[in-house]
Amino acid sequence: MSSEAAAFTRQYLNAAGLSLLVYEQFITWETEFQSIWRSSPWNVKLTFFIARYFSLGAQIANLIYSTPVFIRRQNGNCLPWFKLKFQTGSVMLLMWNLEAIMMVRVYALYGRKLWIGALLIFWFACCRASDVWFWTVGNDQLKLDMYCILTQVSATSRWMSLLVVINQTILWFLSYRKYRTAVRDQWIEQSPVLRTVIRDNSWTLLVLFGND
Structure with missing residues (x-):
């Protein structure tokens, strides 16, 4: 696939993704409010x-x-500030938010114990420091063509992706462990939200594995 064809394919996927987001926004607004x-x-x-x-x-x-x-109107200038800073920064913020939500869920599942909360906070802080370091080092090594298609990915970017997958795998395992305990001890029906938690965590993990 040529670079131009890849750019148009990316644009169609972006438009499709935006359409789904807007549609879902409309049909769930009342519940959200x-x-x-x-x-x-x-x-x-x-x-x-x-x-x-x-x-x-x-x-x-x-x-x-x-x-x-x-x-094209930018004469091949694909706005590095947007591609390498805004886009990457946006993805990082969304991933940080996702991991924070997952960690809060794990904290709640394990009885809101102080030592678990402290461990999760320390874990979150270390991962965020690693992300910032990977981003700072890796961004300088990325290369784009005239259509803003990545032609070179840094090794640090791969390590950053691996860290995300490892984090989500650990969080999924911790959630699944509680889920299996609930099923075994037959109190799962008293906490139906646990099914939702393990479902969401499982889908998140599958999507991340698919992307990486």
């Missing part, structure tokens, strides 16, 4: 806003600035 904006604490609102609306805004910006026609 009642469950999140009217009755949840501020930290839940914040994480939800990042996951829901920041991702939507980032996708809109991505759709605009990645349009092949727009890129």
